[in-house]
Amino acid sequence: MWAYFVCLTLLCSPTAHGSYGNDLIGLQDWQSKILDSIESTITHYLNENDEVINANLMLGVSIMKGQLMSCVNKPARSRKSFELMKRWYAINKVTNKLYEKFYRTNITEPKITKKILDPELWTSSKEIIHSTHHLPINEADMDSSVVEDLFFQNVSDTCILELLTSCRPSAKCIRSELEDNFLGYALTHQVLYIHILKKMNCIKSSVHIILDGFTQDKCNTMFNEAMYIVGDSNVFNDYKDLFIEQIAVCGMENMVDFIRPEWLLVLMSLQNQQGCFQSGDDNQSCDLHLAGVSLAALGVYWKFVCFKNNKIINKG
Incomplete structure (x- = not known):
């Protein structure tokens, strides 16, 4: 499980030091697809009953949002970048609706809950490690x-x-x-x-x-x-749940070796057409914790591609 809540197959060789830019070349075209995946999951849970939404999911949502906030693309210079920014704001809007939905039925320890679900708590620096x-x-x-x-x-x-x-x-x-x-x-x-x-x-x-x-x-x-x-x-x-949580947590700390195109494919393969993430082979099974860690990991991947697109200097 994620740490806290109140009464809370692919093998690849290790990334060589300094290959951050090269590794992300394969991810350049994934920025929009990552946003598609995030939006699909958020929309899925917006359409669920209020009682379905729990703290595990919302912690993942908060980390995802914090990671998106950690890097915003430079002012649009092309139609493609302009469309990406429109998507970014649209996802921010539906994510806020999900917070509202969660807080309608989860009012235990509201001050503590809002502290840990504050996206600002989950933002990152721009130093790549x-x-x-x-x-x-x-x-x-x-x-x-x-x-x-x-x-x-x-x-x-x-x-x-x-x-x-x-x-x-x-x-x-x-x-x-x-x-x-x-x-x-x-x-x-x-x-x-x-x-x-x-x-x-x-x-x-x-x-x-x-x-x-x-x-x-x-x-x-x-x-x-x-x-x-x-x-x-x-x-x-x-x-699989632990694997994705490791990507989310260490990716949040800017550990670039966790950012691999083939690992992103593994992550996205667990999402079904309804937008939820499956813990088993049953296409109808939706795992809230897996969805939470997956959203966090998707936010991490988006941040790194955004860093690359913005040509942020690698200090690692």
Whole structure:
């Protein structure tokens, strides 16, 4: 699951350092398709009953919107770029309607809820970061992570709630959220915690560079996990949700190695014609959590293509 909510098969070689521009050439024509996919999902849930919309979905929506806000195309110089900007604003409009729909029936802890669903909380800088890859992940590692996830989820939820309510991180939470040797969802939760810790300025800015190092180390491990998951169809069937969440979380932190055209194709293949994302082979099955992480990942991909189109300098 995503960290928090109150009472909350394709194998490719590692990207070489400095190949950010080359990798995204294949994504240049995907900007409109990514917006199509996002709009289809948002529209699908706008047409669902109010009770269907939950916090897991809306957290993904918020990260997606924050990522779209992180890069806006330069003033239109062509009909194509003008049309893209029109689409951007149209999606922003329908996304706001989905927020309204959610808040009509979800009024528990409104101040806390609105804090974590504020898209501004989920915006990124423009500094592109490359991973450094470590030892590969194996099946035994993945199996052990399932046991750790259940324990760590409760710890992480409590620690994120602590930030949202008081912005005063306890020593216990700092220790657990920066601890090494975790895998799976525990890692994505840790990165989300560090992101909130920094964005809300709950810790001195002089410490941010140290926290950036922890984030990069954790995303390095997640990249190795993602490579293992997507490289085996049986493993992917069990861990597709985690794989997409890893793209969303580390892509939000501008880890460019997670931005691969073939991984985008894997992600979009899970969306059916109705616009929802399927956890199984049943064309009628719609998974809210999978939809949430997928929207977040789509927002991440759009941001990187936008960076490329705007010729933002790679500082990585």
